[in-house]
Amino acid sequence: MLRDKKYLIKRAAGLLILFVLLIGSFAVMEQGQVAQAVTLGYGSRGDNVERLQQDLRQLGYYSGAVDGIYGEATKAAVRRLQADWGLTADGIAGPRTLQAMGLELDEGGGNGSGSLTQSDITLLARAIFAEAEGEPYIGKVAVGAVLINRINSPDFPDTLSGVIYQSLALESVGNGRFDNSGSGGDCLKAAQEAANGWDPTYGCLYFWNPATATSSWIWTRQVVVTYGNHVFGI
Numbered sequence: 001m002l003r004d005k006k007y008l009i010k011r012a013a014g015l016l017i018l019f020v021l022l023i024g025s026f027a028v029m030e031q032g033q034v035a036q037a038v039t040l041g042y043g044s045r046g047d048n049v050e051r052l053q054q055d056l057r058q059l060g061y062y063s064g065a066v067d068g069i070y071g072e073a074t075k076a077a078v079r080r081l082q083a084d085w086g087l088t089a090d091g092i093a094g095p096r097t098l099q100a101m102g103l104e105l106d107e108g109g110g111n112g113s114g115s116l117t118q119s120d121i122t123l124l125a126r127a128i129f130a131e132a133e134g135e136p137y138i139g140k141v142a143v144g145a146v147l148i149n150r151i152n153s154p155d156f157p158d159t160l161s162g163v164i165y166q167s168l169a170l171e172s173v174g175n176g177r178f179d180n181s182g183s184g185g186d187c188l189k190a191a192q193e194a195a196n197g198w199d200p201t202y203g204c205l206y207f208w209n210p211a212t213a214t215s216s217w218i219w220t221r222q223v224v225v226t227y228g229n230h231v232f233g234i
Helices: 002-035 047-058 072-084 095-101 117-131 137-151 160-165 185-195
Strands: 206-208 223-227 230-233
Touching: 047 072, 072 095, 117 137, 117 160, 117 185, 137 160, 137 185, 137 206, 137 223, 137 230
Parallel strands: none
Antiparallel strands: 206 230, 223 230
């Protein structure tokens, strides 16, 4: 009987230890997921990019200026690191690459708006869906980045809802497409990455489809980049 009691006590203690370890593992996983939610790519700017460049320099992959601008040199350095480390060599410093480097970045350290709420992210995803549903992924991020850039510009409203619902700002709001737009999948992911600071447009404030644009004024904007069917300008 005494032996059975000792066995039960040991078994209970073992189960308790296992439970504590599992809880700790889940906590670490959640912390890692939060810490690595940031994605940096071509066109990103800010403190996070500087930290990435510094680490790339220390690892011997980057010799350019630590200027916080994710340009061709930074992209090429990330690609070299990814190729050497067995990662997908796409030149994008996403969660897997950052985790492999042991680099934890601040979600507010890019050039996005750190004040966006989850409701804002959903609203942004709806705008991306309405304006760029059929566009390549980088084109979706670019549309989101333009809307965030407008928040930070004195020429536009200083809230996301103000930017989206500004009169004549988005064709999809005027024609009702926005009202029936979705907010999941790639559009939600693109919205989050734009909010985290990925700006493939280099600070553009406008985007339009050359095949359907009817405004002559829009062509007075300087075109910076083209993704899919959209051009992006300042």
